[in-house]
């Protein structure tokens with residue numbers, strides 16, 4: 258009798274473990290299947306421009322942490338509505354340049370209107386492709402990708418081609434929503450920090466800084482050329 262109970266418990270536990278393994282395997286596939294995440298729709302631009310966003314996005318603190326100042330040349334890659342572009346434009350001033358880069362023409366149209374309204378003479382809009390940032394060689398002090406990396410179709414190839422646009426001591430900053438964040442894109446398209454670090458290494462970048470406590474919902478990584 259006791260043997261039968263032990264055998265049934267063993268079968269039950271083994272079945273449970275197998276079920277868990279299957280679920281995890283499925284979850285793993287799901288993450289793969291959902292990459293890249295869908296491009297952020299221009300119809301949802303107002304979400305990017307939400308007045309509450311500054312509270313958790315902390316754009317001023319981001320630019321401080323990256324040491325962005327007058328005269329610098331920066332690229333806001335995947336600029337969207339130009340939320341960060343506008344902050345960068347003010348920060349780098351008349352002697353600096355901000356390249357506002359996006360693969361969607363509707364986003365650039367929005368940014369162009371913004372440039373006119375705010376007379377942002379130092380902003381250059383660029384329509385790029387999924388393979389090529391279309392930025393001038395050796396021009397950038399820093400390239401920033403804010404909530405963009407998970408949407409990229411060919412991240413490693415793209416990052417490789419971005420290298421030639423950087424100055425020798427240029428940096429790349431990547432911010433992405435963490436799994437724990439209560440807001441952000443669907444969980445299945447969020448990317449583990451380790452995966453981003455690994456891909457950047459394959460593209461020829463070394464992780465130089467992690468700003469751990471600055472942003473409540475996103476991890477914030479800084480890379481330099483290997």
Ligand SMILES: C[S@@+](CC[C@H](N)C(=O)[O-])C[C@H]1O[C@@H](n2cnc3c(N)ncnc32)[C@H](O)[C@@H]1O
Nearest residue numbers: 297305335336337340359360361387403405408
């Ligand atoms: C979620 S939105 C974020 C916009 C902006 N960075 C912000 O935080 O307000 C992502 C943007 O990245 C753009 N994008 C995706 N992949 C890109 C790529 N390879 N090169 C340039 N832009 C890209 C999309 O078109 C979209 O406008």
